[in-house]
Amino acid sequence: xxxxxxxxxxxxxxxxxxxxxxxxxxxxxxxxxxxxxxxxxxxxxxxxxxxxxxxxxxxxxxxxxxxxxxxxxxxxxxxxxxxxxxxxxxxxxxxxxxxxxxxxxxxxxxxxxxxxxxxxxxxxxxxxxxxxxxxxxxxxxxxxxxxxxxxxxxxxxxxxxxxxxxxxxxxxxxxxxxxxxxxxxxxxxxxxxxxxxxxxxxxxxxxxxxxxxxxxxxxxxxxxxxxxxxxxxxxxxxxxxxxxxxxxxxxxxxxxxxxxxxxxxxxxxxxxxxxxxxxxxxxxxxxxxxxxxxxxxxxxxxxxxxxxxxxxxxxxxxxxxxxxxxxxxxxxxxxxxxxxxxxxxxxxxxxxxxxxxxxxxxxxxxxxxxxxxxxxxxxxxxxxxxxxxxxxxxxxxxxxxxxxxxxxxxxxxxxxxxxxxxxxxxxxxxxxxxxxxxxxxxxxxxxxxxxxxxxxxxxxxxxxxxxxxxxxxxxxxxxxx
Amino acid sequence: xxxxxxxxxxxxxxxxxxxxxxxxxxxxxxxxxxxxxxxxxxxxxxxxxxxxxxxxxxxxxxxxxxxxxxxxxxxxxxxxxxxxxxxxxxxxxxxxxxxxxxxxxxxxxxxxxxxxxxxxxxxxxxxxxxxxxxxxxxxxxxxxxxxxxxxxxxxxxxxxxxxxxxxxxxxxxxxxxxxxxxxxxxxxxxxxxxxxxxxxxxxxxxxxxxxxxxxxxxxxxxxxxxxxxxxxxxxxxxxxxxxxxxxxxxxxxxxxxxxxxxxxxxxxxxxxxxxxxxxxxxxxxxxxxxxxxxxxxxxxxxxxxxxxxxxxxxxxxxxxxxxxxxxxxxxxxxxxxxxxxxxxxxxxxxxxxxxxxxxxxxxxxxxxxxxxxxxxxxxxxxxxxxxxxxxxxxxxxxxxxxxxxxxxxxxxxxxxxxxxxxxxxxxxxxxxxxxxxxxxxxxxxxxxxxxxxxxxxxxxxxxxxxxxxxxxxxxxxxxxx
Numbered sequence: 001x002x003x004x005x006x007x008x009x010x011x012x013x014x015x016x017x018x019x020x021x022x023x024x025x026x027x028x029x030x031x032x033x034x035x036x037x038x039x040x041x042x043x044x045x046x047x048x049x050x051x052x053x054x055x056x057x058x059x060x061x062x063x064x065x066x067x068x069x070x071x072x073x074x075x076x077x078x079x080x081x082x083x084x085x086x087x088x089x090x091x092x093x094x095x096x097x098x099x100x101x102x103x104x105x106x107x108x109x110x111x112x113x114x115x116x117x118x119x120x121x122x123x124x125x126x127x128x129x130x131x132x133x134x135x136x137x138x139x140x141x142x143x144x145x146x147x148x149x150x151x152x153x154x155x156x157x158x159x160x161x162x163x164x165x166x167x168x169x170x171x172x173x174x175x176x177x178x179x180x181x182x183x184x185x186x187x188x189x190x191x192x193x194x195x196x197x198x199x200x201x202x203x204x205x206x207x208x209x210x211x212x213x214x215x216x217x218x219x220x221x222x223x224x225x226x227x228x229x230x231x232x233x234x235x236x237x238x239x240x241x242x243x244x245x246x247x248x249x250x251x252x253x254x255x256x257x258x259x260x261x262x263x264x265x266x267x268x269x270x271x272x273x274x275x276x277x278x279x280x281x282x283x284x285x286x287x288x289x290x291x292x293x294x295x296x297x298x299x300x301x302x303x304x305x306x307x308x309x310x311x312x313x314x315x316x317x318x319x320x321x322x323x324x325x326x327x328x329x330x331x332x333x334x335x336x337x338x339x340x341x342x343x344x345x346x347x348x349x350x351x352x353x354x355x356x357x358x359x360x361x362x363x364x365x366x367x368x369x370x371x372x373x374x375x376x377x378x379x380x381x382x383x384x385x386x387x388x389x390x391x392x393x394x395x396x397x398x399x400x401x402x403x404x405x406x407x408x409x410x411x412x413x414x415x416x417x418x419x420x421x422x423x424x425x426x427x428x429x430x431x432x433x434x435x436x437x438x439x440x441x442x443x444x445x446x447x448x449x450x451x452x453x454x455x456x457x458x459x460x461x462x463x464x465x466x467x468x469x470x471x472x473x474x475x476x477x478x479x480x481x
Numbered sequence: 482x483x484x485x486x487x488x489x490x491x492x493x494x495x496x497x498x499x500x501x502x503x504x505x506x507x508x509x510x511x512x513x514x515x516x517x518x519x520x521x522x523x524x525x526x527x528x529x530x531x532x533x534x535x536x537x538x539x540x541x542x543x544x545x546x547x548x549x550x551x552x553x554x555x556x557x558x559x560x561x562x563x564x565x566x567x568x569x570x571x572x573x574x575x576x577x578x579x580x581x582x583x584x585x586x587x588x589x590x591x592x593x594x595x596x597x598x599x600x601x602x603x604x605x606x607x608x609x610x611x612x613x614x615x616x617x618x619x620x621x622x623x624x625x626x627x628x629x630x631x632x633x634x635x636x637x638x639x640x641x642x643x644x645x646x647x648x649x650x651x652x653x654x655x656x657x658x659x660x661x662x663x664x665x666x667x668x669x670x671x672x673x674x675x676x677x678x679x680x681x682x683x684x685x686x687x688x689x690x691x692x693x694x695x696x697x698x699x700x701x702x703x704x705x706x707x708x709x710x711x712x713x714x715x716x717x718x719x720x721x722x723x724x725x726x727x728x729x730x731x732x733x734x735x736x737x738x739x740x741x742x743x744x745x746x747x748x749x750x751x752x753x754x755x756x757x758x759x760x761x762x763x764x765x766x767x768x769x770x771x772x773x774x775x776x777x778x779x780x781x782x783x784x785x786x787x788x789x790x791x792x793x794x795x796x797x798x799x800x801x802x803x804x805x806x807x808x809x810x811x812x813x814x815x816x817x818x819x820x821x822x823x824x825x826x827x828x829x830x831x832x833x834x835x836x837x838x839x840x841x842x843x844x845x846x847x848x849x850x851x852x853x854x855x856x857x858x859x860x861x862x863x864x865x866x867x868x869x870x871x872x873x874x875x876x877x878x879x880x881x882x883x884x885x886x887x888x889x890x891x892x893x894x895x896x897x898x899x900x901x902x903x904x905x906x907x908x909x910x911x912x913x914x915x916x917x918x919x920x921x922x923x924x925x926x927x928x929x930x931x932x933x934x935x936x937x938x939x940x941x942x943x944x945x946x947x948x949x950x951x952x953x954x955x956x957x958x959x960x961x962x
Contacts, residue, residue: 215715219813228777233800234696234898237828238740238783238792240776244801244823245736251729259719295721296709299852302719311719319714320725321816322807332700332824332861334898335802342725343813347718371780380813417715417815 016157017469024152024461031148031461032121032131032454034064038101038140039119039133045080045102046174054080054170057101061168064147068154070166075186077178080170084186087150087164093394093471094163096192096431098421099143099199100172103135104446111448121454129454137443141452142198143168145438145460152465161472165192169421172199175381176420183428194394195425196467198460200415200437203284208402208410208463210395211435212277212388213313216348217418218357219380222247222365223341226373230326233334241372243340244325250365251342254318260303261318261346263357263364271351273314276390280412281309313414316357317347343380347416354382386423388432394471398434401470405463438463497638498950505633505942512629512942513602513612513935515545519582519621520600520614526561526583527655535561535651538582542628542649549632551647556667558659561651565667568631568645574875574952575644577673577912579902580624580680581653584616585927592929602935610935618924622933623679624649626919626941633946642953646673650902653680656862657901664909675875676906677948679941681918684765684892689883689944691876692916693758693869694794694895695903697829699838700861703728703846704822707854711807714815722853724821725806731846732823735799741784742799742827744838744845752832754795757871761893762790794895797838798828824861828897835863867904869913875952879915882951886944919944 024031043057044050058074058081065072065085072085080102088094106116114120119133131141146166153160167190171178183190203209226241256262273281288308292298302311311317325340327333346357358379365375388395390412402410425431438460444450505512524538525531539555539562546553546566553566561583569575587597595601600614612622627647634641648671652659664671684690707722737743754762769789773779783792792798806821808814827838839860846856869876871893883891906912919941925931 215718217715217815219815221813226778231776232898233798233802233826234698234793234828234896236776236793237696237798237800237826237897238796239773239781239789240778241780241782242801244804245732248729248732248801248804249736251726252733255726255730292720295712295717297707297721297853299722300720301722301851301853308720312715312717315719317714317718319718319815319817320723320729320807321714321813322809322818323725323729323821324805324809326801326803327824328803328805328822332702332802332826334698334700334800334826336800337803340804341809343808345714345718345813345815347715370782372778372782415715416718417713 013161013469013472017466020152020156020465021462023156024148024465027152028458031144031457034148035131035141035144035457036119038144039135040117042117043102043135043170044105045171046105051080054102058083058168058170061101065166068147068151075182077182079178082170082178082182082186083166083168084189085166087160089159089163092162093193094165095471096190096195097146097164097166098195098197099146099166099168100139100170101143101168102170102173103138103140104173106134106448108448113449116450122451130451131454131457132449132451134450136450137439137452137456138445138450139172139199141457142437142439142460145457146196146198146464148461149464149468152461153468161468164468165190179421179424183424187429190429192431194392195422195431195433197419197421197433197435198437199419200435201439201441202437202456203411203413205440206406207408208406208436208438209413210399210402210410211415211437212390212395212412213350213414214386214418214422215313215316215416216352216354216383216385216423218346218348218354218382220344220346220358220361221341221378221380222250222344223339223376223378224250224373225339225376227336227338230338231336233336236336240336241370242336243373244337246370246373247323247325247340247342250368251320253364253368254344258304259301261316263318263360265360266316266357269351269353269356270316270349274390277412280390281313281414284309284411284413312416314349316349316352319345319347321345347418349385350387352385354384358382383418383420384423384427386419386426386433388422388434392432394434397470398436398467401466402436402463405459405466436463436467494642494950494953498947501633501637501946502943504637505629505946508633509939512625512938515629516612516622516625516938517600519625520616521598523598524583524616524651525586526652528586532561535583539564539649539651542582545628546647549628549635556663558663560659563651563659563663563667564647564649565670566647568641570640570644573643574674575646576952577671577676578627578645578647579676579678579906580627580647580649581620581651582624582649583651583654584619584621585654587615587929589929594930597929597931603932611932612935612938613930613932615931617931618920618933618937619926619931620653620680622938623918623920623941626938627677627679627945629942630945630949633942634949642949645949646671660902660905664905668910671910673912675873676903676912676914678900678902678914678916679918680900681896681916682920682922683918683937684894686921687887688889689887689891689917689919690894691879691883691891692896692918693871693876693893694831695867695899696794696797696897697833697835697864697866697904698899699827699829699835699863701825701839701842702822702859702861703731703825704820704857704859705731705854706820706857708817708819711819712817714817717817721817722851723817724854725818727851727854728804728806728821728823731849732801734845734849735825739785740782742797744799744841746841747797747838750832750834750837751797751830755871758893761871762794762895765790765892765894793897795830797830797833800826800828802826828899830866831868833866835865839863864899864901865904865908867907867914869903869915873913875915878951879917879948882947883917883944886940886947917944917948
């Protein structure tokens with residue numbers, strides 16, 4: 001490409017950018033109207049009663065994408081459909097945007113201040129405005145920031161700065177059971193240079209973030225059986241092995257005295273974060289005391305040789321998510337139960353293989369099982385950790401675009417949780433992700449009165465408008481960071 | 482008393498005994514008819530719906546006792562009524578018989594082969610006959626063995642060999658909440674030389690037993706709270722203290738490596754059984770392997786320096802009866818719960834004070850509680866162990882009477898469970914008990930298809946007929962054992 005031509009093009013694009021941003025600002029009521037339309041469709045994916053509503057949400061999205069020039073279609077799966085849409089041009093990078101149109105159930109319904117599927121704009125005493133509805137933030141509001149950004153580019157320039165494909169699934173909140181088969185089938189069609197997604201958080205109200213690592217997750221159920229039936233604790237107490245006691249001793253054995261996970265070899269394959277990553281995390285000046293105080297705690301409970309932030313982002317964990325055995329209603333029943341069960345999950349970090357961790361966990365338990373006990377393991381799911389290369393040009397460009405929009409340096413953060421699609425696209429299609437979201441931690445995802453801040457929606461759209469421009473071919477567009 | 486007169490009287494009584502036994506044999510159908518009448522009254526004490534039925538059962542019993550010459554009345558309490566009846570004569574010992582007319586609920590109803598309150602006689606392929614109904618064995622069938630024994634004596638001789646009082650409560654299966662107030666009020670009226678009760682078991686089908694020790698029971702609920710709400714296990718996993726982990730570690734700390742209870746001072750006040758008692762237990766040639774094998778176990782789990790029989794009868798225990806925390810439905814929820822709760826009970830032996838054990842348990846927990854955790858204890862009940870003097874003349878006489886009826890030496894046994902009334906009468910009214918029951922371990926107490934063996938009912942009546950005679954003044958009636 002000839003330098004002066006490129007410079008002209010970039011200058012033109014820079015002029016366009018201003019117009020596109022202005023267009024988005026001027027057309028917020030239209031964007032909001034479309035968000036409300038989507039929010040009114042109760043696309044609860046885990047409940048078969050709403051299967052038709054999931055279809056409706058998919059069709060609505062596909063129709064909207066067609067209206068802004070995408071070649072879009074609704075692809076049926078064994079579960080809820082996937083929307084796939086393309087708007088391609090020759091040359092330049094090709095981005096694939098991922099989102100999900102399904103939502104969590106609304107229960108407990110009586111804790112909602114209004115119908116969860118009748119979205120409300122609520123002006124707060126702080127002056128902020130909340131969009132309140134199920135899915136407002138997770139993920140309908142967030143995914144529409146990207147769609148509306150494309151709409152603005154298209155309206156002003158008649159095109160998009162780069163090739164864009166999108167795919168929206170309808171089973172994110174219920175296990176993504178159709179995703180593997182769908183990816184097998186749509187593998188070629190979904191190839192792209194980078195995947196964008198918006199299912200993440202701001203660092204704080206004023207500072208945007210790119211989430212560059214997610215922990216993986218190994219989910220296990222463990223059931224201990226001793227006697228062949230519940231026993232009277234008088235007649236057998238002492239003599240009969242008690243599965244709750246056994247399970248408690250096993251759980252106690254999972255953590256060592258410093259809070260470290262005490263399964264042999266558990267940390268063997270853990271890749272320490274790079275020096276660059278550590279430097280990024282240091283920049284956050286994470287306030288451990290406030291993080292813990294907000295939930296009523298004062299001290300971190302994990303491996304004490306790591307900070308609380310490291311414990312939740314860069315160190316693997318073992319959590320007991322649930323336990324049940326014997327009688328737990330009112331009063332007391334004098335039984336020694338036959339069985340006790342626990343749900344145990346491991347958050348994994350870069351380098352750890354879920355299958356290996358599973359087999360080490362099983363070995364750990366089997367080696368400690370006393371006489372007269374049997375154990376049954378049930379695998380409930382597994383995903384690897386994902387780490388996004390922090391030195392890619394796409395990340396640098398997106399970072400610069402965010403800095404322009406938010407007038408501050410965006411931060412690189414981790415997530416203690418998991419977004420399995422990030423790891424799946426990395427391992428199966430070799431596509432890295434750029435997760436950039438505008439949700440706030442108080443958005444009440446999965447809870448009653450879920451909300452999305454109107455400013456998140458607005459600045460989300462503006463951020464994507466800038467990121468699309470920055471990704472286009474911006475080596476000379478901005479000084480690199 | 483003149484020696485020759487006493488001898489005449491005893492000879493007369495010995496002749497009477499034969500007639501009374503024959504009367505009982507000849508009138509079994511009448512006894513069974515009365516048992517069926519009582520079994521048809523659904524006197525479920527824990528369910529307020531059946532309060533009227535508890536009144537009906539009490540009135541039925543009182544009426545029957547009046548019909549055999551007892552001065553009987555139904556005493557109202559704040560809960561279900563108590564039936565009190567007296568048939569006194571001058572001189573000789575005075576026995577107080579205790580039983581309960583209330584029954585457990587019948588759930589799960591669909592596991593019953595017939596209506597639980599429509600008693601059935603079921604002839605087995607073994608030739609045995611079962612009386613199947615809720616309460617057949619626990620305790621209506623057992624208590625009527627004593628009433629029918631009195632009826633036979635009265636029918637044949639016009640009187641009873643000794644002074645007899647009876648009291649039947651209607652809340653044994655639901656906590657005996659009215660018993661304390663009732664005993665305060667009826668203290669003088671219930672005074673007696675010995676309390677008889679029938680709420681216990683045969684040693685085996687052919688060998689009767691006197692139960693001479695019961696363990697006490699301390700019941701506790703412990704709730705551990707960490708964060709002020711359930712947390713996302715991704716966002717907080719490692720850093721946030723997990724109350725299930727804490728509870729598991731506390732429970733693990735309650736037992737030492739040999740299976741002993743590891744609370745400091747737990748065994749301090751334990752009184753070792755007397756040499757006589759140990760000798761009685763040795764005579765049982767208890768078959769540990771069968772005891773454990775019947776419930777699918779092979780090794781005793783308690784303090785390995787004691788036999789399984791000692792573990793359940795003469796050693797205190799600590800059992801986890803229930804545990805619950807977090808999510809335990811299908812699949813997995815990635816939470817770190819705010820709370821976890823366990824029901825823990827201690828079976829206590831002679832010498833142990835429930836209050837002291839409670840405070841040692843609380844100290845044990847508090848000393849091990851990590852930062853950011855609070856503990857809430859809820860006491861759910863406490864009773865001391867009871868040991869019945871094994872050298873009393875009443876016990877010796879009853880033992881001789883049982884030997885005559887069963888043609889074998891009766892055994893002295895322990896019970897790992899608790900019959901609180903035994904300890905209450907001992908501590909509050911200084912009345913020792915003689916627990917002699919005819920139930921079998923397969924009677925399905927508290928379970929569907931509860932049954933009482935017709936032979937238990939028959940030989941139970943005959944046994945009490947003999948015991949009443951033996952207790953009368955039998956120093957010369959039989960050679961002492």
